[in-house]
Amino acid sequence: MADNNNVILKMENITKTFPGVVALNNVSIDLKKGEVLGILGENGAGKSTLIKVLAGNYIKDSGKITIDGNETEFKNPGEAMESGIRVIYQELNTLENLSVTENIFLGEQETKTPLNIIDWKKMEKESRKILKQLNIDINPNTIMEDLSVSEKQVVEIAKAISKKGKILIMDEPTAALSEEDKDSLFEIIKTLKEAGVSIIYISHRLKEIFEITDRVTVLRDGKKIGTVGTSETDSNQLVTMMVGRDIQEMYPKREVPIGEVIMSVKNLVAEGIEDVSFELRKGEILGIFGLLGSGKTSLVKSLFGANPIKSGKIYVYGKKITIKKPWQARDNKIGLVPVDRKLDGLALMLGVKENITLANIQQLGKGFLIKKAVEREKAQRWIDNLDINTPSMNQEVNSLSGGNQQKVVLARWLESGSNIIILNEPTRGIDVGTKVEIYKLMQNLCEQGAGIIMISSELPEILSIADRILVISKGRITGEFKRGKASEEKLMQTACI
Amino acid sequence: MAENQETPVRKKEKKFFLSNTITLFIVLIVMLVFFSLTSESFLSTYNLVSMLSNLSFYGIVAAVLTMVLISGEIDFSIGGNIGLTSIIAAILIESGVNGWLVILLCLLLGAAIGIFNGFLVTVIGVNSIIATVGTMSVWRGLAYTFSDGQSIMAMTPVIDFLGRGKVLNIPFPIILFIIIFAVCYVVMNHSKWGRKIYAIGVNPMASFLSGINVKQVKFLTFLFSGIAAALGGLILASLSGVGMPQHGEGLELTIISAILLGGTALGGGRGQILGTLVGVLIISVLYNGLTMLNVYYYYVQIAQGVVLVAVVATYEVRQKRLQE
Structure with a gap:
């Protein structure tokens, strides 16, 4: 499995403590080009902390982050973004009163000389291109509040990849999506994979992990329990790794007499x-x-x-x-x-x-x-x-x-x-x-x-x-x-x- | 789980309120010491008693208005209410109405004003800032209209007693002030209704979905704030001996400053009646002490603003540090 040429991101022995809590204890993960790596864990297992360290929101206590073979040290989210890391958080961060194009190019508007005025035409064209690449039919001039939740999410993805994102972190992206919308999200993830984008996919939902990931890393209590190839595992093993209990115990059903x-x-x-x-x-x-x-x-x-x-x-x-x-x-x-x-x-x-x-x-x-x-x-x-x-x-x-x-x-x-x-x-x-x-x-x-x-x-x-x-x-x-x-x-x- | 096993978070929260109150007390004590040292007459019984009598009328309004703020609303119309009530009281006295009846009618007027504000905010759904900034100017305008812009004498035994009478040698407004603060304290800290006000201020939707009649509770806080302001107007008319359309002008901001100084949050959910008490004291001592030192009135206003902003800034800084 260890094809080092393909490894785009390595996090080695990452430790992060907060007063009184060891949130991450010597956790290592690696991510290959064009791969979807699932990160699975209960609440408080350390998933969010790991992501925040990678995204430059938290500064790690110790450990090493290597991107494309270069060791890096992120002091703030801006530096992580420079390295091509993009996070799509559970709560969407779109500006509701602006258009799709404006959201995609937020903070990085294309301009044209001589006066450095905003080049709307170019931005609109670029937006169309990106949305088409994602196989989604949204007019770039639509105002965000007129979109559905899943469409807004697509815009966030478009925004993330428009700025040369090569590592996309998705934190519980399906939390607000219906089954249908989830399917179209997964189509997009597949498209991105083919384009060589690497994705870290965080979720509670086992079914999704099986549907979309190539490998899964399981965290528990701030420690890494293990990484397995998705096709080589089953829910029983993952649940056991995650909580130390069996899947049959997950949905206990007791027959209760039904009355009037x-x-x-x-x-x-x-x-x-x-x-x-x-x-x-x-x-x-x-x-x-x-x-x-x-x-x-x-x-x-x-x-x-x-x-x-x-x-x-x-x-x-x-x-x-x-x-x-x-x-x-x-x-x-x-x-x-x-x-x-x-x-x-x-x-x-x-x-x-x-x-x-x-x-x-x-x-x-x-x-x-x-x-x-x-x-x-x-x-x-x-x-x-x-x-x-x-x-x-x-x-x-x-x-x-x-x-x-x-x-x-x-x-x-x-x-x-x-x-x-x-x-x-x-x-x-x-x-x-x-x-x-x-x-x-x-x-x-x-x-x-x-x-x-x-x-x-x-x-x-x-x-x-x-x-x-x-x-x-x-x-x-x-x-x-x-x-x-x-x-x-x-x-x-x-x-x- | 044992009660004494409190976690850091809760301790922090307790510490937060505690240290806010301590900050306030320190500010108050520093001011008291400063003015005692710099002004000969500041610490005299005469000055302190007259200061307390003068703060009573707006202290009463501040105590009741604190409830409105904790519920997440605001009432700017109190100043206009005070002006209008003082004029109506004076007109009634002038036309020979019995003093007791004057008090009753004026409190009813305050109730009507509160009901109108409450109706705008809870039934129609107007934002309380807009609604009461609007009605503030209506009450003030009516005060000018009814008085034709003139001051009207407001002297009759019962009314005189309200502002200048004494019981056991204590000025009556101070007694009223203490009683109303005590009532508000009990309501907010020990009553079912007070609990509802806090809950609504923290999360109106969760309160509504828990079966609390949010609109009714808010409506009542407006009603009480209207009555309290009318009482304030009556005391002020009595203290000054006249009804004046300018009575209470700008007072809404002073009162709200005192409440915010006391640690109540704009937007609701957080605040203490005792905090408001200290806030009112600080502002009064500041005015009184600086006046005693013959500081020009304009500078007094600057000082009031600086104290408000500085103290509230320490709350925010501390809150931020706690969150980190």
Whole structure:
């Protein structure tokens, strides 16, 4: 494998420490020309630190970086860019009010003499060329905000390669993409490979690693566990390397007896929802699958009073209820774990305790004042029950890991006594270990008589965890599958109707 | 998990607030020492008591307005409100209305003003800066209209007592000031409603999706800020003995400066009633001390601005260092 002539990048024995933490411990990777190297690891494994060292955002404590045989030392991102390193971060960094061309040439506009004025024609022509090279049909004059998320990502890629990028780092690039968009992204990656660009591809998702990478380096706790050729490995081996556990343990499913209907939605019409009817039963995990823009999030919001219902009826335990505002949903024992927990779920600057009791401030003692002892007791109960890993209940929730933050949001609704719990992408951005805990937790809740609505775009997750799956497309239910009767292909097909 | 096992982050955060408050106290003490040494009359009981009586009326407004700021909104119309209330009070007194009724009507006027601001911001959805900068000028304009630009005598026993009366030899406005600060402190630090204000300031969407009636809470903070400003207007009319359309002019900026000085963040979610208390004291001591030293008024204004910017800059520097 060690064909040294082909190696474009070598990172040797990289160590990076932060006060109290060794983020990278003697990690070495190498990257060949025209190769896609996957980097796999749980949250906190050191993936981001490694990338930031390579991109010049962090200065390494020790170790050696060699590019094209020359040892280099990056003191800032500019120097890394000089060496041809480009990073496409998970969060897109595009300027929404400017055109595609302006974004591609941002900071490096082509000019023409004598007055050094911007050469729009040349830039537009270049943009067309690059976009064509990427096999994508976008007009360079389009304003960014009119593009879809995946198109914006393509523009970022175009921007990266327009400036002679030879090493492209993609950090979880599919996090916001639907299956379809992912396919076109992978086409682009293949095109880039053929053009000799080397790519470091960071992802949580095993399926993608198998689909697109040539080799995979696995990190765990800041150490390199190993590098394997993608065709010579399987998910079991990778998961074991990543977490030290077996893949069957990743989606544990316990059979819970399914009882009577606890929620029934009839002919619901709302913004983004055409006509939706379904029932949720006691002990059931009802999966909802749909692409971006299918109406899945609108549906959840309407059930929770955050998206006005135009017509239709909702029954909970046989009683017709009105949900115009979230507090009505809460009072009817419905809880919502939103898709973006930092934006919509948590008050990040407040403590774990305050976030757990957020939906039930009125229950913190009689009268006007908060009874601190009552609040502490409630918070402690959920920290213990859900095994929330926090140094103290006063810890700012901002500093918790994604998985523990998710547990805090869930705890809020358990404290509220919710027995209809809506989880929108419950395990997004959560490490494998905590994912398993969340699944077990969901099943515990079902055993205790709750019903769960789980929206998920992670196919293996929805296929293994949900008892029944509804597929939604263009605001309508287009398919319903019992557990075991669905497959990735069937779900995708139904979702595109 | 044991309560005492706090992580560095939380400790840092605590340290942050602690050191901010310490900075403020140090500034206050340095100023007190400086003025005591340089001015003979600064430390006299007469001067200190009159300084406290004079700061009471805007201290009250500052305490209540802190809640508006922590919820993530702002109310610039307090100054106009003070002017208008002082004029309406004076007109009512002039036409022989009973003093108690004057107080009641003026507080109702303040409530109406607060309701109008709250309506603009929470129901219509106008940005609170724009809404209240607009209404500020409306209230001020009405004050000039009703008074025809003139000062009007505002003397009647009940009203006199509000600004100049004494209980146990303590001026009544100081007592009101202490009571209202204490109430605000309890509300913000120990009440359910105060918790909601903080939560909304930190993340309105998460609060809404947790079933908190965000609009209602914000509406009420505007209502209270309107009433507090009207009370401030009444005290000021009483202290000065006249209703004046210029009463409270520019005061909104002084009050907001005091609040920001106290560590409340523009944009909400962070702030302390005690911080506002120290902020108000610092600004008053600064004015009073420099005036005692016969410093020209223009320079006093410069000093106020410098203190505000310098202290808030230390917050930012410290925050940045903590984040690194």
